[in-house]
Amino acid sequence: MKKNLRVKFTLLLAVSLISILLLSGCGKSYDATLRVYNWGDYMDKSVITDFEKEYNIKVIYSTFTTNEDMYVSLKSGGSTYDVVFPSEYMVKRMINEDMLHKINMDNIPNFKYIDDRFKNPPWDPNNEYSVPYFWGTLGIVYNKTMVDDPVDSWEILWNEKYERQILMLDSQRDSIGLTLQMLGYSMNTRNLDELEEAKQKLIEQKPLVLAYVGDEVKDKMVGGEAALAVVWSGEAVAMKWENPDLEYVIPKEGGNLWFDCAVIPKSSKNKEAAELFINYLCDPEIAFRNTDYIGYSTPNTETMKMLDEELLNDIAAYPSDEDIANAEVFDDVSDALELYDRIWTEIKAK
Amino acid sequence: MKKGWIAYPYVVWLIMFIFVPLLLIVFYSVTKTTDQGIVFTLEHFQRFFEPIYIMVLLRSLYLALISTIICLLLGYPLAMILASKEYRHKRVLILLVVIPMWMNFLLRTYAWLTLLEKNGVINNFISFIGLPRMELLYNQGAVILGMVYNFLPFMVLPIYSVLIKIDKSIIEAAEDLGANSRVVFRKIIFPLSLPGVVSGITMVYMPAVTTFVISRLLGGGQFTLIGNLIEQQFLYTGEWGFGSALSLIMMILILFSMAIMSKYEKENEGGGLF
Numbered sequence: 001m002k003k004n005l006r007v008k009f010t011l012l013l014a015v016s017l018i019s020i021l022l023l024s025g026c027g028k029s030y031d032a033t034l035r036v037y038n039w040g041d042y043m044d045k046s047v048i049t050d051f052e053k054e055y056n057i058k059v060i061y062s063t064f065t066t067n068e069d070m071y072v073s074l075k076s077g078g079s080t081y082d083v084v085f086p087s088e089y090m091v092k093r094m095i096n097e098d099m100l101h102k103i104n105m106d107n108i109p110n111f112k113y114i115d116d117r118f119k120n121p122p123w124d125p126n127n128e129y130s131v132p133y134f135w136g137t138l139g140i141v142y143n144k145t146m147v148d149d150p151v152d153s154w155e156i157l158w159n160e161k162y163e164r165q166i167l168m169l170d171s172q173r174d175s176i177g178l179t180l181q182m183l184g185y186s187m188n189t190r191n192l193d194e195l196e197e198a199k200q201k202l203i204e205q206k207p208l209v210l211a212y213v214g215d216e217v218k219d220k221m222v223g224g225e226a227a228l229a230v231v232w233s234g235e236a237v238a239m240k241w242e243n244p245d246l247e248y249v250i251p252k253e254g255g256n257l258w259f260d261c262a263v264i265p266k267s268s269k270n271k272e273a274a275e276l277f278i279n280y281l282c283d284p285e286i287a288f289r290n291t292d293y294i295g296y297s298t299p300n301t302e303t304m305k306m307l308d309e310e311l312l313n314d315i316a317a318y319p320s321d322e323d324i325a326n327a328e329v330f331d332d333v334s335d336a337l338e339l340y341d342r343i344w345t346e347i348k349a350k
Numbered sequence: 351m352k353k354g355w356i357a358y359p360y361v362v363w364l365i366m367f368i369f370v371p372l373l374l375i376v377f378y379s380v381t382k383t384t385d386q387g388i389v390f391t392l393e394h395f396q397r398f399f400e401p402i403y404i405m406v407l408l409r410s411l412y413l414a415l416i417s418t419i420i421c422l423l424l425g426y427p428l429a430m431i432l433a434s435k436e437y438r439h440k441r442v443l444i445l446l447v448v449i450p451m452w453m454n455f456l457l458r459t460y461a462w463l464t465l466l467e468k469n470g471v472i473n474n475f476i477s478f479i480g481l482p483r484m485e486l487l488y489n490q491g492a493v494i495l496g497m498v499y500n501f502l503p504f505m506v507l508p509i510y511s512v513l514i515k516i517d518k519s520i521i522e523a524a525e526d527l528g529a530n531s532r533v534v535f536r537k538i539i540f541p542l543s544l545p546g547v548v549s550g551i552t553m554v555y556m557p558a559v560t561t562f563v564i565s566r567l568l569g570g571g572q573f574t575l576i577g578n579l580i581e582q583q584f585l586y587t588g589e590w591g592f593g594s595a596l597s598l599i600m601m602i603l604i605l606f607s608m609a610i611m612s613k614y615e616k617e618n619e620g621g622g623l624f
Contacts, residue, residue, distance in 0.1 A: 068586045075588065164485065170571045172586070211488040211570020216463065225467050341587040342402075349406050349574040 030058035034273045037081040044293035080267040082274040088259045089330040091130045092123040100129045101264040107275040110282035118299040130261035134296040136233035138256035144245050146227035154182040154251045163208045167229035170212040172344040181253045188331040199343045234296030236316040248316035254326030378594035394595035410575040414558035417497035421554045425505035433513035488570035496564040504553040512546030
């Protein structure tokens with residue numbers, strides 16, 4: 001009897017395994033598979049289905065929430081991806097650590113639509129590894145009905161009048177960086193004294209801060225829960241759509257300029273499909289659909305021509321060259337990361 | 351009847367997903383990668399003993415303790431009501447305890463975000479009845495509330511399951527011998543329910559002490575708990591060594607408290623969860 005049961009069990013297992021194999025074989029057959037790893041809510045899903053139809057390539061799309069999150073999962077080697085979208089300082093770090101393939105620009109003819117100001121950037125001087133996807137600034141969004149002081153500097157985040165009405169970003173580089181900038185230092189400093197000073201300043205600010213937030217910032221600001229918040233420009237555009245009382249400012253200290261880029265990691269098994277996909281994203285029509293969907297700023301000159309006049313004049317979406325003249329770009333500080341982490345923990349755990 | 355082979359899948363599972371990862375944690379916690387390769391080090395443990403990290407640990411233990419006590423104070427009477435034969439709407443009440451557990455934990459915590467905010471439901475009600483709006487979100491109280499709300503069923507159910515098994519004739523005998531209800535509770539019901547209380551405490555305390563979602567969402571990132579610290583090491587800084595050391599210390603602490611608990615349980619001759 002016992003033996004009988006074992007046979008039955010084995011049979012059952014075999015049958016179910018076979019049926020799983022058969023089922024997964026069903027459906028449409030694709031020529032190739034492309035694994036895309038992007039920020040959450042950072043691409044119009046219909047663009048992906050259209051790409052699948054046009055090139056008969058199956059896209060497996062997954063998302064991450066921070067650059068570091070993405071870096072750790074690539075570095076640990078557990079997962080392979082063909083196209084990834086890190087920010088500029090992370091692109092540099094990945095280039096330094098030999099994690100990226102060189103992109104064959106002959107396969108990206110649509111690269112010609114990318115604005116010249118975004119070509120050959122400092123983190124990728126010969127534009128061999130990365131193609132810009134979206135860009136923006138770091139600044140302050142404030143509610144006009146709640147703030148009556150002029151908002152033009154990071155200093156307002158230390159104004160006691162707005163006690164418990166300030167939302168800070170729960171992001172080490174951004175929060176420590178803006179404090180450094182306010183104190184007149186570089187956002188990319190590795191100098192201990194300067195970092196120590198920034199830490200003291202942030203600890204001093206803590207009683208005024210309502211919360212250190214991530215994605216919730218959008219809901220909280222739109223709902224009028226706080227007066228001031230540090231946000232990325234793209235979020236600000238979306239917030240202003242939903243609540244017209246909100247206004248976005250790039251602080252006079254300069255603010256931060258960031259770029260998210262498409263790159264091909266070394267673990268990619270299908271570099272050609274990856275290049276095809278990157279080229280597809282640079283197509284003005286496709287870039288427009290993505291821009292329209294997520295509201296961030298596109299580096300594509302042809303796409304910009306399709307946008308509303310109003311959006312083009314919005315400082316949150318397309319700041320003029322003067323607005324960002326003093327803006328700083330993050331550099332890779334991986335050798336000081338432990339220090340940044342320690343400082344941030346000390347601030348938040350106080 | 352030898353049916354040992356039924357356990358094989360579980361043994362495989364155990365080795366793959368519990369034993370090997372544990373070994374990895376131990377390995378990461380005592381090594382670091384240098385130019386010469388991987389070397390043995392105790393610096394991750396040493397780092398933990400810096401005042402800032404000790405403070406985080408103490409805060410985690412403290413907040414979890416407070417929420418466990420509140421859970422016990424709320425959960426025990428509720429379990430007694432559920433277990434009493436006289437109560438007619440018992441079934442409905444049990445369902446009300448269990449239903450929230452069917453919903454996703456993260457979703458329920460997010461719901462509190464909108465309930466507690468300045469223009470949220472609760473504050474709207476408070477201002478409607480003429481009281482000033484209160485700051486309910488992003489403070490220690492909100493974190494404790496989140497823990498109590500999420501873990502209360504884990505306190506109620508073990509106590510309830512012990513209480514319904516108490517032999518009613520013992521209680522009747524005590525009453526026949528002249529004990530009033532207070533004495534019956536103190537001398538009979540409470541001592542007999544202790545195994546349930548102990549497993550309830552363990553089941554609330556353990557997740558409360560290691561949570562990182564509740565403190566981040568409801569505490570607004572201002573109440574760094576040990577769970578947040580571990581999450582940060584793995585997801586943000588990539589300091590797997592320090593993160594593993596923290597996890598290991600946490601596991602040792604939990605094992606230690608479980609050992610104390612189970613010793614206590616044995617003295618009371620109860621059969622608890624562990």
